[in-house]
Amino acid sequence: MKHYLMGGAALLSLSACATKPDPVPEMTAPAPVVQAPAPVPEIVEPTPPPPVVQQLPPVVQSAPDPNLPTPGSIEDFAYQSGGEPRVFFGYDQFDLSPEARDVLRRQANWMQIYPDSTAVIEGHADERGTREYNLALGARRADSVQAFLISQGISPNRLRTISYGKERPIDGRPSETGWARNRNGYTNLRLGGVS
Numbered sequence: 001m002k003h004y005l006m007g008g009a010a011l012l013s014l015s016a017c018a019t020k021p022d023p024v025p026e027m028t029a030p031a032p033v034v035q036a037p038a039p040v041p042e043i044v045e046p047t048p049p050p051p052v053v054q055q056l057p058p059v060v061q062s063a064p065d066p067n068l069p070t071p072g073s074i075e076d077f078a079y080q081s082g083g084e085p086r087v088f089f090g091y092d093q094f095d096l097s098p099e100a101r102d103v104l105r106r107q108a109n110w111m112q113i114y115p116d117s118t119a120v121i122e123g124h125a126d127e128r129g130t131r132e133y134n135l136a137l138g139a140r141r142a143d144s145v146q147a148f149l150i151s152q153g154i155s156p157n158r159l160r161t162i163s164y165g166k167e168r169p170i171d172g173r174p175s176e177t178g179w180a181r182n183r184n185g186y187t188n189l190r191l192g193g194v195s
Contacts, residue, residue: 072114077189080110085187087145088180091126094140096148100185104145107187108152114191121145122186123163124170126179131165138163145185 069075078085085107087100096104111117123138123145142161150156171181 072191074189074191077107077110077117077187081107081187085189086184089141089183089185091179091183092137093183094137094144096144101148104148104187105152108149108154111149111154111158116192118158118190118192119149119160120188120190121149121159121161122168122188123161123165124168124182124184124186125166126182127166127169127174128179129166131167134165135163136165138165141183141185145187149187 069079082103085103087096087103089095089100090097111119121142123140123142125134125137125141129137139161142163146156146159146161149159166182169178169182170184171178
């Protein structure tokens with residue numbers, strides 16, 4: 001029996017060797033994924049907008065207004081100053097009010113347009129007080145007007161000051177209304193030079 005068992009074992013061994021195992025299928029590597037390069041954006045210069053052509057209305061030449069003063073004249077200076085080239089001051093004051101500054105700005109603008117113009121700035125006072133006091137007050141008022149015009153770009157060599165104090169009133173009424181009108185700085189315009 002031993003013999004049988006050994007023979008059977010040998011047979012089993014041979015039969016195990018006699019059969020070939022199924023071949024293992026070859027594993028193939030997956031095909032590499034190739035990505036296309038990202039497209040490079042094309043640089044396009046922006047097209048400039050077409051020029052804007054503004055249509056202006058035609059210039060209509062009209063006759064000058066006969067009611068307006070001739071441009072560049074002394075009357076035009078007064079008109080552009082607001083009616084008269086004069087600024088007013090409070091009692092015993094020589095500082096400029098906001099209204100006075102507006103008038104003087106208009107005067108300075110006019111004088112810049114007409115650079116051959118010059119002015120004598122007159123300082124005035126009302127009839128109250130002594131002659132000497134009012135001459136000094138009138139001088140301070142004229143100096144205030146001159147300083148403001150200079151601050152607006154008018155050359156100092158185009159301006160001169162003088163004080164008349166209470167000697168040249170523009171309103172003879174002995175009342176607050178008359179006195180208020182006589183407290184003023186008058187820009188006496190000259191065309192062609194300071195005299």
